Amino acid sequence: MKRKTKVLGVLGVLGSLSLAGGNTVVQQIVKDQWQTIGPVIYAIWDWLVGVYEWVVHPVVLPLWLVVVVPVALITVIVLLALFARETVGDLSQVAAKLNPTLPPLNESAHKVMEAIVAHTGQVDGLSLKNVARAAGLSQLMCDGALDVLRGWNLIHIGYGMWNTPVTLTEAGRAYILAPGSPLSSLAV
Structure with missing residues (x-):
């Protein structure tokens, strides 16, 4: 945990230094290319805001319930299928013992x-x-x-x-x- 904090601190310092020294370079690029990158940045921002609003939008059912219920149903169906397959195998063995097939004898x-x-x-x-x-x-x-x-x-x-x-x-x-x-x- 301490190592992660040190790495993040070093990256923060390097980022600050590069922004301080490269601030004028970044401003110049943004001013010159704003016509091109501006709409892309606005589109990404609008998409992020839309996703956020969709997630926090109040609905009758909580969103986590919409995800958890299908996952739980699929899990139950898979478990029942596995149990049924084992049961059918056991039943076929019991049926073979109760009704043995007669070998063909001359x-x-x-x-x-x-x-x-x-x-x-x-x-x-x-x-x-x-x-x-x-x-x-x-x-x-x-x-x-x-x-x-x-x-x-x-x-x-x-x-x-x-x-x-x-x-x-x-x-x-x-x-x-x-x-x-x-x-x-x-x-x-």
Whole structure:
């Protein structure tokens, strides 16, 4: 703050000296060129007075209110738009969980799912080596169906010492229980 005061003081002194010494030069230029610069100075002065009168002109609403209200409205609209965008994203995730899309499965994948569901309540469950026989498929067709079901995360193949159980995942159970599922008859 002190430095700013010193700079302004030095500039003031320099300005005073230049005006004192150059006063006659400035007067001569103004007298000679008044015809040219006079109208420009009067126009600038009239414009400044007009702006001042417009700002201080008494109106029913204060001028600051005319500026603040639109800014506040724009701010509220932007905040509501951001909130709505987040809410729509959340709602779409909830809708996806409530109404899962059913993956397209072929007939062999359906047969494997039927075999897994049929053995779900049993003590041993369904072993990986018995899936093809339980589904009534060749080993190649069964392996292809297992690949498809694992790709859609509908089954889980556990790895044990004596048994390799094949079970439904949460997504697999949701697939069977989903309305409109081709395997919904197995849910009874």
